[in-house]
Amino acid sequence: MGERKRIGVLTSGGDCAGLNPVIRSVVLRADTYGWEVLGIRQATHGLMSDPPQATVLNPKDMNPLLTAGGTMLGTTNKGNPFAFPMADGTLEDRSEEIIRGYHQLGLDAMIGVGGDGSMAILRKLAQQGNWNLVGIPKTIDNDVGVTERSVGFDTAMNIATEALDRLHFTAASHSRVIILEVMGRDAGHIAISAGIAGGANIVLIPEIPYSLDKVCAKLKERQEQGKTYSLIVVAEAVKSVGGEAITVTDGGGECRLGGVGQHLSEQICDRQVADTRVTVLGHVQRGGIPSPLDRLIGSAFGVAAVDLIAAGEFDRIVTWQNRKVVSVAIKDAIAHYRDVDPYGTLVKTARGLGIYLGD
Incomplete structure (x- = not known):
């Protein structure tokens, strides 16, 4: 032995x-x-x-x-x-x-x-x-x-997808725009994956710059087509309209990403585009079975x-x-940050399904 x-x-x-x-x-x-x-x-x-x-x-x-x-x-x-x-x-x-x-x-x-x-x-x-x-x-x-x-990623993505599954019904019942803010730090993997799996209409990720005017125009277009509600998924690292990171400070004085969902909601309401509500999953994505x-x-x-x-x-x-466990040098693994490829399969899939990505 x-x-x-x-x-x-x-x-x-x-x-x-x-x-x-x-x-x-x-x-x-x-x-x-x-x-x-x-x-x-x-x-x-x-x-x-x-x-x-x-x-x-x-x-x-x-x-x-x-x-x-x-x-x-x-x-x-x-x-x-x-x-x-x-x-x-x-x-x-x-x-x-x-x-x-x-x-x-x-x-x-x-x-x-x-x-x-x-x-x-x-x-x-x-x-x-x-x-x-x-x-x-x-x-x-x-x-x-x-x-x-x-x-940890798959469970977090499943939780975000389940949230979208539930939000469809309440959004439809009140003809609202509901914004779901998800975690992901500087990457949009949870947002784009859950957005596709959960049937979101608009997905905003930090890797693809967005225009709020175009997002509002897309919401109006859906309304004109008789689509009475919309679901937006936004990754926590998506910046404000002015290009600044949106953060919150906790009771211990630590500053972290969060609040972009509410920021978008206020901007959409100010333009009188739709009645909006915001759901922030937060640490729910980290917990559970x-x-x-x-x-x-x-x-x-x-x-x-x-x-x-x-x-x-x-x-x-x-x-x-490629469906195998392969070992690599730690220095090589952490040298390459893996965010969402704006030209990759997930983005192409989202666009092919008619999901609007804000650009």
Whole structure:
């Protein structure tokens, strides 16, 4: 069976559906090698603690994780360890504390599950601290370069599509324009995919500039054709009419994307085009039971990541390409940002269906 190893697994960045199936897959595959898996709590914050916050993951406890949303290990998307915010307002490099935690646990390798930002940080820690690192891509935004699929995207897209399915009926009942604002950070993957699958009439994504006058003209055209209601999907990174990013500030003072749906609603109402309502899905897209596809992708990624460790292949990330799991260098995966191709299949499909993209 070979030398017994101890490997760590952590989830970093924003949560999403499919993380628990990844953890389950890592543990079950490692068990076939006779290895022990430690789950690191709260991402790198768990390694920063003294002693490190880690739990031995028992294969016998893994089955309920297949359908569980979120991450049993917890996660964080705050606090860059190389410039960590301290209580006095200063920034401190705490990378050595995290590196020490890895070695204190006696790990032979680490599997990091995260998006491009998390992967960049984990890779820097690994290089500095002599870690054996393997990555698994996860993000509802589906914007990690190279891979066609990231864990979490399918569930988020399904939730947005279901919202559209429901909004059709209330929009039709009141002859309204309903705007659905979805997440996606700087990419429009959720918006364009859900817009097609959910039968939206207008989809606005950050990759394609839009004209509000043309959007209003399209709404009027639909009214003149006897189409009494319209559904608009807008990605959160779509800018204002004036070209500025629209953001909201939370109770903790953090500024994040959000509010473009309400901005569009006000602009359309000001032009007296239609009665509008806005639905903002927000973190609903991150929660819930993972879709079968996210369970499948997460399981395949977990097995492949453990197999990379067995083969002694590190500084690599597993990806989904042409219906196969293929590993690539982490630096190559995060070097290429994957937004929506304005000339790609999804955009061509949307246009072919008569969905208006704002330009």
